Amino acid sequence: xxxxxxxxxxxxxxxxxxxxxxxxxxxxxxxxxxxxxxxxxxxxxxxxxxxxxxxxxxxxxxxxxxxxxxxxxxxxxxxxxxxxxxxxxxxxxxxxxxxxxxxxxxxxxxxxx
Amino acid sequence: xxxxxxxxxxxxxxxxxxxxxxxxxxxxxxxxxxxxxxxxxxxxxxxxxxxxxxxxxxxxxxxxxxxxxxxxxxxxxxxxxxxxxxxxxxxxxxxxxxxxxxxxxxxxxxxxx
Numbered sequence: 001x002x003x004x005x006x007x008x009x010x011x012x013x014x015x016x017x018x019x020x021x022x023x024x025x026x027x028x029x030x031x032x033x034x035x036x037x038x039x040x041x042x043x044x045x046x047x048x049x050x051x052x053x054x055x056x057x058x059x060x061x062x063x064x065x066x067x068x069x070x071x072x073x074x075x076x077x078x079x080x081x082x083x084x085x086x087x088x089x090x091x092x093x094x095x096x097x098x099x100x101x102x103x104x105x106x107x108x109x110x111x112x113x
Numbered sequence: 114x115x116x117x118x119x120x121x122x123x124x125x126x127x128x129x130x131x132x133x134x135x136x137x138x139x140x141x142x143x144x145x146x147x148x149x150x151x152x153x154x155x156x157x158x159x160x161x162x163x164x165x166x167x168x169x170x171x172x173x174x175x176x177x178x179x180x181x182x183x184x185x186x187x188x189x190x191x192x193x194x195x196x197x198x199x200x201x202x203x204x205x206x207x208x209x210x211x212x213x214x215x216x217x218x219x220x221x222x223x224x225x226x
Binding site for chain 1: 119144153154155156158161171172203205207212213214215216217218219220222
């Protein structure tokens with residue numbers, strides 16, 4: 001079983017809709033939770049970073065962490081066609097060798113005009 | 114926007130050739146990383162470095178080697194390329210204080226024939 005599970009999608013939504021993404025994980029030592037956006041043939045771009053549990057908002061993006069359920073979410077409000085990309089969740093713990101990030105496989109999102 | 118560069122962006126090469134993938138960052142980050150990503154799959158850490166003259170192997174076994182002679186430069190070398198090395202290679206860096214927030218380069222897509 002993978003440490004981090006993420007639905008590969010694709011997730012297709014109309015422009016203006018809310019995009020809801022999530023990841024589940026099994027390692028209770030994870031304390032840092034990140035969301036990356038990756039456009040085709042590009043490197044991942046850091047979107048959101050959250051330490052421990054709770055919510056964090058940045059513009060149209062909201063990240064939620066529920067450590068008790070080992071579940072994290074990313075919401076994108078007022079989605080735009082430019083939000084079409086693959087979204088990767090990533091996690092880390094203080095003790096991770098090399099500060100390794102453990103990634104989910106990514107969810108492909110398509111926002112249709 | 115992160116200032117981390119990778120060259121070449123695309124490389125097609127024959128079996129048995131020696132190749133070096135270049136990675137440079139201008140942010141003064143101490144920590145640097147190499148990840149391997151196959152299409153639709155997770156990123157896997159293959160090498161990392163805490164600073165000059167520091168190199169460590171990551172989770173995924175790799176026949177590649179790395180060096181860190183200068184802070185800004187972290188090249189990856191394959192002495193004898195094989196078709197099994199075909200993949201995307203992503204370089205990343207982070208500050209010492211916030212190693213979990215890693216910034217990625219655009220990647221090198223390698224095809225070994």
